[in-house]
Amino acid sequence: MEGHYGSSDQVISNPKVPSGDSPYVRAKHAQLVHKDPEAAIVLFRKAIYAGDKVDSALKDMAVVLKQLDRSEEAIEAIRSFRFRCTKQSQESLDNVLIDLYKKCGKVEEQIDLLKRKLRKIYQGEIFNGRPTKTARSHGKKFQVSVKQETSRLLGNLGWAYMQKFNFMGAEAVYKKAQMIDPDANKACNLALCLIRQDRLAEAERVLKDILEDRLPGADDLKPRRRAEELLAEMKPRREAPSPPPQAELSYLLDLDHDFVKGIERLMSEMAPPRSRRLPVFEEISSFRDQLTC
Numbered sequence: 322m323e324g325h326y327g328s329s330d331q332v333i334s335n336p337k338v339p340s341g342d343s344p345y346v347r348a349k350h351a352q353l354v355h356k357d358p359e360a361a362i363v364l365f366r367k368a369i370y371a372g373d374k375v376d377s378a379l380k381d382m383a384v385v386l387k388q389l390d391r392s393e394e395a396i397e398a399i400r401s402f403r404f405r406c407t408k409q410s411q412e413s414l415d416n417v418l419i420d421l422y423k424k425c426g427k428v429e430e431q432i433d434l435l436k437r438k439l440r441k442i443y444q445g446e447i448f449n450g451r452p453t454k455t456a457r458s459h460g461k462k463f464q465v466s467v468k469q470e471t472s473r474l475l476g477n478l479g480w481a482y483m484q485k486f487n488f489m490g491a492e493a494v495y496k497k498a499q500m501i502d503p504d505a506n507k508a509c510n511l512a513l514c515l516i517r518q519d520r521l522a523e524a525e526r527v528l529k530d531i532l533e534d535r536l537p538g539a540d541d542l543k544p545r546r547r548a549e550e551l552l553a554e555m556k557p558r559r560e561a562p563s564p565p566p567q568a569e570l571s572y573l574l575d576l577d578h579d580f581v582k583g584i585e586r587l588m589s590e591m592a593p594p595r596s597r598r599l600p601v602f603e604e605i606s607s608f609r610d611q612l613t614c
Contacts (some may be wrong), residue, residue, distance in 0.1 A: 379406060423481075488514040505539040540561075
C-alpha cells in the first residue's frame with residue numbers, strides 16, 4: 322500500500338499534496354489523490370511515530386476521522402499524541418478539539434476548554450505572545466487579531482451554555498462578545514437567550530438592531546431571516562406569565578469568580594469605557610456572596 326501511495330510524479334501533479342516519499346506525503350497522497358481515508362489514517366499515524374511533520378499529521382488525521390464520523394477516535398488521538406507536537410501547534414489543536422467536542426455533544430469538555438483558552442488570553446499567553454495569528458479557511462489565509470479571537474471564543478462559550486439551558490450565563494458571555502466585536506449572528510443568539518428568559522422587550526430591541534442594519538453582517542440573508550423568525554416566535558409568548566427573576570441563577574456557579582474577574586480585566590482593555598461591566602456579572606457576584614453566607 323505504501324509503495325502505491327509513494328509515487329512522486331503523481332504527488333507533484335496535485336498542488337495540494339507535498340512532494341517526496343515520506344510517510345506524511347504518502348498519507349496526503351492517500352487522502353487527496355486516491356481518496357482513501359482509511360489508508361490515510363494509517364499513514365498519518367506512521368508519520369506521527371516517525372516524527373514526520375507531526376503537527377500537520379495529527380491535525381490532518383483528526384480531520385479525516387471526523388469526516389468518517391469517528392470523532393471520538395479523533396479526540397483520543399489528539400489527547401494521546403499532542404505531547405509529540407510543538408508548542409506552537411497546541412493552540413490549533415485546541416481549536417480542533419473544540420470542534421470535535423461540539424460534534425460529539427461533549428458540552429462540559431467544550432466549556433472547560435473554551436474557558437481555559439480565554440484564561441490564556443487575559444493572562445497574555447495567546448498566539449504565543451503575538452498580537453495576531455494566521456488562520457486558514459477554505460484554502461485562504463488571513464490574519465486574526467486577539468480581539469477577534471476573544472469574541473469568537475466567547476460566542477462559542479455562549480453557544481455551549483445554551484446547550485445546557487444556561488441562558489443567563491450564555492447571555493452574559495454573548496454580551497461580552499458583542500462589546501468586543503459585534504456581529505448579527507451572535508446578536509441572534511443573544512436574542513434567543515433573552516427570549517428563553519421571557520425578556521421579550523430586550524430581545525426585540527436586539528433583533529431590531531439586526532433588521533435595521535445596525536450591526537456588522539446584518540445585511541446577510543441568514544441572520545436577517547433568523548431575526549424575523551425569532552420575532553415571529555415571540556408573538557404568542559407576550560401574554561405568558563414571566564418566570565421568577567432568579568430562575569436561572571443556580572446555573573451561574575459555572576462562571577467561577579476568577580474567570581469572571583479575568584474577563585472583566587480583558588474588557589477593560591478591549592471594550593469601550595462606558596460598556597466595560599455588565600449588570601449580569603454584578604448579579605452573579607451577588608448570588609455567589611449569598612451562597613457563601
